[in-house]
Amino acid sequence: MTLSSDHDKPLGFSADAGEITVDFVKGKLDYRRKFGGGKKQALSKAVGLHKSKQSLRVFDATAGLGRDSFVLACLGATVLGCERHPQVFAALHHGLQRALEDIELGEVLEDRLSFVNGDAIELLSCTANGVVSNFRPDVIYLDPMHPPQKKSALAKKDMRIFREIVGSDADQLDLLEAALKYPVARVVVKRPTHAAPLREGVSHSIKGKTTRFDVYMAQS
Numbered sequence: 001m002t003l004s005s006d007h008d009k010p011l012g013f014s015a016d017a018g019e020i021t022v023d024f025v026k027g028k029l030d031y032r033r034k035f036g037g038g039k040k041q042a043l044s045k046a047v048g049l050h051k052s053k054q055s056l057r058v059f060d061a062t063a064g065l066g067r068d069s070f071v072l073a074c075l076g077a078t079v080l081g082c083e084r085h086p087q088v089f090a091a092l093h094h095g096l097q098r099a100l101e102d103i104e105l106g107e108v109l110e111d112r113l114s115f116v117n118g119d120a121i122e123l124l125s126c127t128a129n130g131v132v133s134n135f136r137p138d139v140i141y142l143d144p145m146h147p148p149q150k151k152s153a154l155a156k157k158d159m160r161i162f163r164e165i166v167g168s169d170a171d172q173l174d175l176l177e178a179a180l181k182y183p184v185a186r187v188v189v190k191r192p193t194h195a196a197p198l199r200e201g202v203s204h205s206i207k208g209k210t211t212r213f214d215v216y217m218a219q220s
């Protein structure tokens with residue numbers, strides 16, 4: 001199994017070719033950037049972008065294929081995505097380089113989207129003064145691997161392959177605990193619609209079509 005970034009393929013997985021590609025320029029993400037509902041979409045509301053007058057700084061602790069990071073950056077947030085799997089990080093890195101070479105996207109993403117390779121639990125636990133990897137976030141966003149679904153539709157094949165590579169994120173509760181200790185205004189966790197919250201203390205939830213965003217607001 002190899003992971004790569006190929007400019008000519010849509011973002012996601014090319015299971016037949018045994019490759020994972022990250023492409024921010026074409027395909028599903030380009031469509032979502034143009035027609036995804038802007039700041040009215042659930043992800044934006046969960047992070048607080050729809051109400052924020054200033055640019056929010058979001059630490060995406062589980063960058064994965066960078067889709068959520070990308071959407072947030074296109075909506076005006078400054079995003080640092082963290083990915084611990086080295087091959088997934090490499091695909092992300094190359095995908096971002098390609099996007100920066102694109103005239104239109106390069107302007108949108110420059111200074112607004114970057115990725116770091118590392119374990120977010122360690123990064124969040126080892127940093128002081130609310131600065132992680134030279135970045136001071138307002139929001140921490142988590143989208144750890146969801147539990148496997150019973151229905152195995154063809155469309156889920158890509159996800160099964162991704163799961164084989166990165167595993168099940170068994171330490172996701174530890175990541176949430178580390179995020180909740182961090183001095184940020186809110187922590188957002190993406191969950192399958194019908195799954196229980198990862199932990200109690202949810203302030204409110206925003207429902208999307210297939211997922212739910214559990215928001216933990218800082219106690220003031």
Ligand SMILES: C[S@@+](CC[C@H](N)C(=O)[O-])C[C@H]1O[C@@H](n2cnc3c(N)ncnc32)[C@H](O)[C@@H]1O
Nearest residue numbers: 062063064065066067068083084119120143166
């Ligand atoms: C479900 S995917 C995230 C998908 C992503 N939100 C997107 O839009 O493409 C989860 C990813 O988080 C990464 N991950 C999980 N726990 C992590 C941690 N503690 N530090 C860094 N990366 C982590 C996994 O390696 C995996 O690539």
